[in-house]
Amino acid sequence: MKICTLFNGRSGGAQVIGPQVKQLAERDGFCWIPIDQLQDDEELIDVLKAEKPDRVILVGGDGTISRSLSTLSSPPGLQFGIIPTGTGNDLARSLDIPLSDVEAAWDLAVNGEAKAMDILETSIDEPKLLMNAVTAGIGGVVAEEIQTETKERYGALAYWMSAFSVLSDPPVFRIRLKLDQGEVIEEEAYAFCVANGRCAGGGFVIAPTAQLNDGKIHVTVLPALSTIELFESGINFVLTNEDAERRIVTYDAQEVQFEASPDVPCSLDGEKATFASMKFRIVPGARMVVGGPGAAFGENA
Template sequence: MKICTLFNGRSGGAQAIGPQVKQLAERDGLCWIPIDQLQGDQALIDVVKAENPDRVILVGGDGTISRSLSILSSPSDLQFGIVPTGTGNDLARSLDIPLGNVEAAWDLAVNGQARAMDILETSIDEPKLLMNAVTAGIGGVVAEEIQSETKETYGALAYWMSALSVLSDPPVFRIRLKLDQQKVIEEDVYAFCVANGRCAGGGFVIAPKARLDDGKIHVTVLPVLSTVEMFESGINFVLTNEDAERRIVTYDAREVQFEALPDIPCSLDGEKATFGSMMFRVLPGARMVVGGPNAAFSGNAQP
């Protein structure tokens, strides 16, 4: 199997982890491509096409991984391994990729089994495809507030620190959700999430029952609650999932459309933007991605 490695030197943990991963690539005789030095998407497509690999190892954070998986769509059986070096590493969590153990993540990326993973298609041009999740409302505000130096210093804890500050005075949005062109939900919310994976925002479990190959979009809604209810519900949902169904509501669909008033801050696989409306649909089994033994795939043990 021919394997090449794509490395983003600008990801959150690149400076600390990059040299070790490069040594592993050199040890195994794999080509090393610093994608942050390439000029645009077409340059990335061209360099990978020239290498003609069977598997590509992506070394970076959620944004790098999502962008690379979106761009590199041909051939359809091209496999992807992941060595996470970002701040949140949320897709890596759903894929059961070791965090904090670079060599274990590398060995899995090189030798692990690739399985067909769903992705999400959006109604906008950029990003057109998403791998993990869109968080809107509180999650989008948190993404806007986190500074790069804070992410580098505190890692995933930066998301939790910012979330606590936002929860003290959360913005309220009126949303209208349409699921599969049928079910319509209208209510005031603090946040909602459209997810393919299970985690967002650096380890918040927002779709605990999601499978990466179930052909479904998982929608989680946090309605307006009292301050006490919100903190209790958030803590229970993230840490224990107790009482989640009563307060934090979840839905499944193959197509989701939302409208928001006012326009709502969003984080799309880590990329920040603000929207008044958007539509998503699931593309089943659209990428071949390596996961660990407890990855969120059908038939695997529950992580």
């Protein structure tokens, strides 16, 4: 099996982890491609066409991984391993990839079994495809407020610090969600999430039952609550993955459309943007991705 390694030197932990991963790639005789030094995605595609690898190891954060998986759509059987070096590393969490053991993550990326993973297709041109989740409302505000230096210093804790700051005075959005061709949800909400994976925002478990190959989009809605209700529901949901009082509501669908007023800040696999509306549909089994023994793949993987 021929393997190439794609490295993003601009990701959160790249300067610490990058040299170690490069040594492992050189030890195993794999080509090393610093994608942050390439001009654009077309140059990356041309490089890989010339190399013709069977598997590509992606070294970077959620944004790098999502963009690379989106860009590299051929050949159809191309496999992907992941070495997470970002701040949130949320897709890596769903894939059960070691976050603090580079050699273990490398061994998994090189030798692990690749399985077919769903992806999200959006109604916008950039990004057209997403791998993990869109968080809107509070999650989008948090993504906007986190400074680069804060992410570098505190890592995933930066998301929690910013989230508690936003929760002191959360914005309220009027949202309309249409699921498939039927159910419509209209309400005032602090946040909602459209997810393929289980985690967002640096480890918040927003879709605990999601599987990366179930052919479903998982939608979580946090309705506008009183301050006491908000903290009770949020803490219960994050710490126990239970929603006994059904204040935080979850839905499954294959297609989702949202409209929001006012325009809602979003984080799309870590990339910031603001939208009034967007559509999503699930694309089953679109990428072959390596996961660990506890990866969120169902029995049909």
